[in-house]
Amino acid sequence: MLAPEFVPGIGDRGAAEFYTIATLGSHSALQILKGAHDEGFRTLAIASRETERLYRSFAFVDEVIAIRRYEDFMATVPQLEQRKSIIVPHGSFVAYLSLEEHQKMKVPYFGNKAILAWEASRELQRQWLSRAGLRLPRQFKTGSEIDRPVIVKLYGAQGGKGYMFLRDAADFEERAGLLAREHYILQEYIIGVPLYIHYFYSPLTGKLEIMSMDRRYETNVDSLGRIPAAAQGRMNVDPSYVVVGNSPLSLRESMLAEAYHMGEEVVRVSQEICPPKGLFGAFCIETIITPDTQFYIMEISARIVAGTNLFIDGSPYSYLNYSEPMSTGRRIAREIKHALLTDSIDRVLDDATPL
Amino acid sequence: MLAPEFVPGIGDRGAAEFYTIATLGSHSALQILKGAHDEGFRTLAIASRETERLYRSFAFVDEVIAIRRYEDFMATVPQLEQRKSIIVPHGSFVAYLSLEEHQKMKVPYFGNKAILAWEASRELQRQWLSRAGLRLPRQFKTGSEIDRPVIVKLYGAQGGKGYMFLRDAADFEERAGLLAREHYILQEYIIGVPLYIHYFYSPLTGKLEIMSMDRRYETNVDSLGRIPAAAQGRMNVDPSYVVVGNSPLSLRESMLAEAYHMGEEVVRVSQEICPPKGLFGAFCIETIITPDTQFYIMEISARIVAGTNLFIDGSPYSYLNYSEPMSTGRRIAREIKHALLTDSIDRVLDDATPL
């Protein structure tokens, strides 16, 4: 039964106004908080001294708590617990909080924390994606196995930092020094174009939606093509893959059914490996598409990704389902609102963090 | 005089609801059907077993007919004839149906089928564009004539598949084996940036509109620049031009008048070569822009192109004419609706397929 406070229309902005959506001021916080505001929630950004001013400049941010470093986030938890807060996590939570801190934090949390371990470990992630039937690039165990160009990815690499391109085994030998004390994987370099697909899976309706698509904007690798081949040699540029932004894409419609199917399979398997809820809310499959129009899956992000920031005012794909601007951030807030209104908020929160 | 059923306001969604917009579930079908729904039509997708689930997932698709292969489309024609259906064709119709099947199909058809022959033949297309005064890349008749890089385009190449880059005559010789039994053209490789311009010409108002712009996202050629020049050699990558998506662009405004003029000339000449109606509805001119800001025309598509899928929620250009999200798909539906409401539906249908 709905408690009286869940009745829509109470207060100027409906039931949601009694709850605060809170997130770390970074990554996709503007989108999350704008979406929360548009769905009627109060909003709170936990920002740093450097970013505080930015988040305060927006009318839809009701409150800002400034902390010295994002790593100090856990110290704000008592304040969040006092409010009726719901945390919407994004990539910076993974970057700044440990898995242990994630578990320890008892503030109501949108999403399933159990999935974090499967995402954080490259081996478990690979198991998950393989079981979902997705096509994965080859991995090499040692440098001597390398028989084609590879991407080296350091463990814990964030935002493309710590990626390295290696042409062949000899190239690996030359740089072995750099890698000596590091944990890393050696992933086949797939020749093709990148495309990142943003999904939303609703545990309330059981339906998957494709929200939008993008590609990353990476420095310096996305500028190499602008340097004439002859000049590149003398300039001695090594590609780096540091993500500094995103650009929008659409996918050939004849490949959309497969993209949709991949998302469904990833959700299905997640319910087996992290039962019963599995993965829900926003997630992203990062693909490379080869000339024979095959998707190779590089990685999965089990939450909202920064590429959705291109679509704060809606996307061509979300417009198919919503004839209003529906960002992924707003979609999350709407799911929480629907859960509140139907007295099923537990279905969209982590089990260890009831409201 | 308007028949009673054309009077707006009959039924909840106006006159259009008595008609079904039908199309093949591929290419730009989502945009076409969403636009049709938004203008008040009933909607029907003819999908395959693989894509059926995708099209059924959208609320704006009223009905799905599933066929085994898209080539079996003609078998659904009797069903379409029983309904008050209007077919809106797109690129997949050209890919899966022959010119003969197009002609045989008597379902009311948005567009002018006579133009198909001029588009399908590279020679006729070249005549058309030349008469319109457009700048075309040089063509070579034989490999020995080649004195600069060329693009080889196999006859009937679809979606960039079957394109090949050749550096010079020697390169042609080496690959002559691959081309031995093929029909192809040898087109000068123009060094410059691609830009695709999406137009809509209204036979009801006689006015041309620029709807949006894009560039294709092609694998693997759009990933070559991300591979260091030194590595490319050893990797032995040949460029391929398979289209897997699109990305949005805007055009320098000082060049927009010429873009508009090119569209007008293409329409004008089409009325001479396929009198009296010529080309109407959506079309696209595919250009390469050189450093002296000249447009070179690679091809024309005489119908809605997939690049418009970037703009299902409207484009910066369509917003100039419509202060609401106006995709090319919706623009088509609006034209049909206006034709119905003014008792001039024959002006937007192929002559052999009256309502």
Added chain:
Amino acid sequence: MLAPEFVPGIGDRGAAEFYTIATLGSHSALQILKGAHDEGFRTLAIASRETERLYRSFAFVDEVIAIRRYEDFMATVPQLEQRKSIIVPHGSFVAYLSLEEHQKMKVPYFGNKAILAWEASRELQRQWLSRAGLRLPRQFKTGSEIDRPVIVKLYGAQGGKGYMFLRDAADFEERAGLLAREHYILQEYIIGVPLYIHYFYSPLTGKLEIMSMDRRYETNVDSLGRIPAAAQGRMNVDPSYVVVGNSPLSLRESMLAEAYHMGEEVVRVSQEICPPKGLFGAFCIETIITPDTQFYIMEISARIVAGTNLFIDGSPYSYLNYSEPMSTGRRIAREIKHALLTDSIDRVLDDATPL
């Protein structure tokens, strides 16, 4: 006190309808005039014979004055003075009018003409940006100093025309002939990805807004990466940087606070160098982002830039502040309207051109 004619609601479209927003038909005129129309102003385009037809094709353009060449603009000034016109300048004003003509023109002018001299001179611009604490590429005084790749920029280069890439001092020697009679600067070639940030600073509220972001679409340099490295050599292609369009981008949110800060510093210093008003309205900072996520500033444009044409129907960033499509052009018109309604129009016009 508000004069009676400023009272909102007079006439069908409010107070603004008594004023005409006028601009040169080029660059970002469509956006400026559409925005002006949407805010209730009358609109006027001064177009050429070639572009007249284009501007007349839009319903939001109330009037077109056709001149033979854009350089003849000054001849229309008496007509503009007779109307209650306000000029909104853009890049083409700088291209076609001299600083002297700018000063001579007494039509009410949105913006501060004093800033033009600081923008036109590369030395003054460098002083301004340095004082704002921005990171600038190294400059070389003579060819012999060159110890890394550079971009040569001819004085007065417009739209990327007159830019040249040089690999090293030897490359400079070879081309010295081309540069012999030219004035130019030699700017360090920064390896990284370009990102252009569009700002709006409101003198009425004292608040800075980030409106949108883009990168330029340059021919032929943005096509080089599509040519295999091995082929580039024989084709002997030199990069050129002629801007023919733009493509949209978003910025990593953790870098947004710095982007915002850079804009604030640029405005702050402008109030010292061109007191008291400094720079207001639209402007753009053109950056290159390196793999250590540093912004290098290539240039500032002290007015609306063409990259904003991607966002005539709004941008993800402007949507954060306005839950309606807010282009930079519309934002300008809204600022003028607010100034009219609060009797402070002098705060948004150049001091020498009161209403």
